[in-house]
Amino acid sequence: MDKNVDISLTVNGQEVTRRVPARTNLVDFVRYELELTGSHVGCEHGVCGACTIRVDGAIVRGCLMLAAQADGATVETIEGVSESTEIADLQKAFHERNALQCGFCTPGFLLTAQELLSQNPSPSRDEIREFISGNYCRCTGYQAIVDAIERVAGERQAAG
């Protein structure tokens, strides 16, 4: 059988059509085919969260979903949500609170934090920690990441 697949999908608002090996996972597809290298490849078995990508409005592991499965889907990467300014306040807070050092995990944390705040606008620190438990950071010790997310929750609440 043919081990390639034709796919058409929307990535960051643009229609994309490609023929890819069926085994290509979604994060490799956006990185190598589309040159959107903000999504990172860490563990490749769903543990680290560096490859977090949004598919049809919900975050997924980019390493545990095939590009072929995204045929017909709407995909958003860190580049897309950054460009649209959807997460500008989170990015500012991460920067100001030193919630990143090497930055490898940061795109995954930002997309995860955005999904948390969209579902639970005023999470407790424990709820923040539980929600980000699927994302590894090896630099910061998480305290500053929780601080940054908590701060943005408060700012968004205050802004109504």
Add this chain to the structure above:
Amino acid sequence: MKPAPFAYVRARSLDAVFDLLDEHGDDARILAGGQSLMATLNMRLSAPEVLIDINHIDGLSGIEVNNGKVRIGALTRHNAIAASPIIAEHAPLIAQAMPHIAHQAIRNRGTFGGSIAFADPAAELPAVSRAVGADFILQGRNGTRTVAANDFFLGLFETAREPEEVLVAAEIPVIPANEKTAFTELARRHGDYAIMGVAAQGSADGGNFSNIRLAFFGAGDRPILAQAANAALEGQPYSDATVAAAQEALGADLDPMDDLNGPPEMKMHLARVVTARVLAELAS
């Protein structure tokens, strides 16, 4: 690592799946949520020739309650189950287990049926399904058959599902008014596979335990219903002596494996710890 090359087929009907399973036999794997399968493919623990994607087959997902049973379609995602008022009211043990299943991004994709069919002995839902007394509906070209959770898990990643069958749904008895539930799991990081865990359901009405089902995960080559411990609890009041008797009986129920988490002795100790915790919760 990257998976070995394979072909990918997006099936639109169960008949199409049966055709592909007939044609490719053991060279084909069914792809549901993929949250365990993709990891094993990436690590090249498995190298199928064909992946049959069942995510676009209508009628395989959804939650409904009918005639005293909650039916969960095999493709129902974990986060849909976690958000379901039907599950919270009628199958609360499943609702309690949900936050422990991996992480948000994985719960957005992972499916109930996938977790059951994959049958990881350290996963939550196979053990929960034994504690609640679930039935699994398996469909083949010639119809469906029902297999009780207690007869479904045969060994490490091994189940009663025949290669030409698809797991299409689970049916869980609505929790009786006199039963309670408890769930405890020990893991290195929230959401990781359990080092040891137990799902429990049964009655503590009138001060005595009755029909308690302790089902362990991370405790052997499959989810284990602790029959000796459950028998030791029957008719007994919650007390230090009763807890100790159940803990003692676990020696006949569990045979944990040595793995990266630690030796069997440590796991038996942890099994006794989580047993004490769920019994306290059931009695409270």
